[in-house]
Ligand SMILES: [Zn+2]
């Protein structure tokens with residue numbers, strides 16, 4: 001099978017590898033669509049940072065060149081022993097983060113801090129290939145809620161955004177500012193708007209702000225490179241806001257977030273830069289600001305709701321993810337522009353079976369037109 005194999009910085013090779021065999025509890029998926037994000041671009045550009053090229057990963061056991069791809073779904077084509085609840089032909093979305101289900105963190109409902117945590121496509125082979133194996137416990141059947149191949153690949157990044165959203169403890173009617181409308185920020189805008197928040201999105205790029213509007217932002221603000229967005233946000237929002245989602249990972253944006261949030265409000269640090277960022281702790285303390293982090297997602301809590309959110313957008317996601325690239329365009333059309341900070345679209349999809357660029361699907365309506373009951377539970381908390 002054709003696969004995008006990471007060998008080190010600026011070295012991804014499209015190789016022919018044997019189709020993997022699913023082990024106990026695993027599914028073999030035919031991958032029709034896989035997304036890429038800043039994690040992949042950073043690894044390609046400046047890695048290996050996360051991938052276990054030189055030493056075996058302590059949890060996955062993988063060592064050496066690795067098939068990237070941690071945002072994917074696919075059709076079930078084979079099942080390993082001891083798999084329950086899936087059948088051949090099912091369309092599934094994969095969370096990619098694998099947890100043991102038995103350690104204290106897993107039992108406490110925080111499987112994103114599992115002692116044995118590893119991620120497909122980062123810590124062992126992932127989904128940028130025609131076939132991938134995935135633990136069935138990390139997969140959700142999504143055909144029944146109306147998703148198709150391309151939208152199945154959007155569930156994982158939406159689950160990252162939804163987990164981040166929940167760290168903000170937004171209430172309906174709250175104003176939420178999203179700084180940075182990229183591959184997580186765009187999904188955050190949609191999820192926050194669906195939850196009834198008044199969303200103000202800020203970005204440098206007018207085209208991204210237009211998408212943010214379409215995703216439900218009630219106001220958008222074009223940030224100026226080198227100038228603080230604080231005054232513009234305060235003017236548009238009519239004062240300091242309840243929650244700020246800082247998705248850029250830059251020192252300037254975090255400082256701005258701490259200035260635009262109201263006393264006792266929340267700042268959720270979503271974006272990660274390459275370096276640590278200084279904070280004005282005096283301001284945090286004296287205004288009782290809740291500065292919180294967010295890590296990946298919790299499959300059990302976030303993934304089905306993320307799938308429902310993807311299904312709920314009746315116009316589809318072609319403004320966020322307009323096209324799908326063949327594997328041999330992965331670097332030139334995806335990772336390289338992202339690494340340069342000039343991505344050509346908010347979410348880039350890869351079709352391992354395509355021989356040319358194709359339009360992404362997702363202009364049709366999903367079968368679910370409202371948020372799921374558990375989302376509403378969060379609103380009520
Ligand atoms: Zn990602």
Ligand SMILES: [Zn+2]
Pocket residue numbers: 099100101102103104105106107111113114115116
């Ligand atoms: Zn665990």
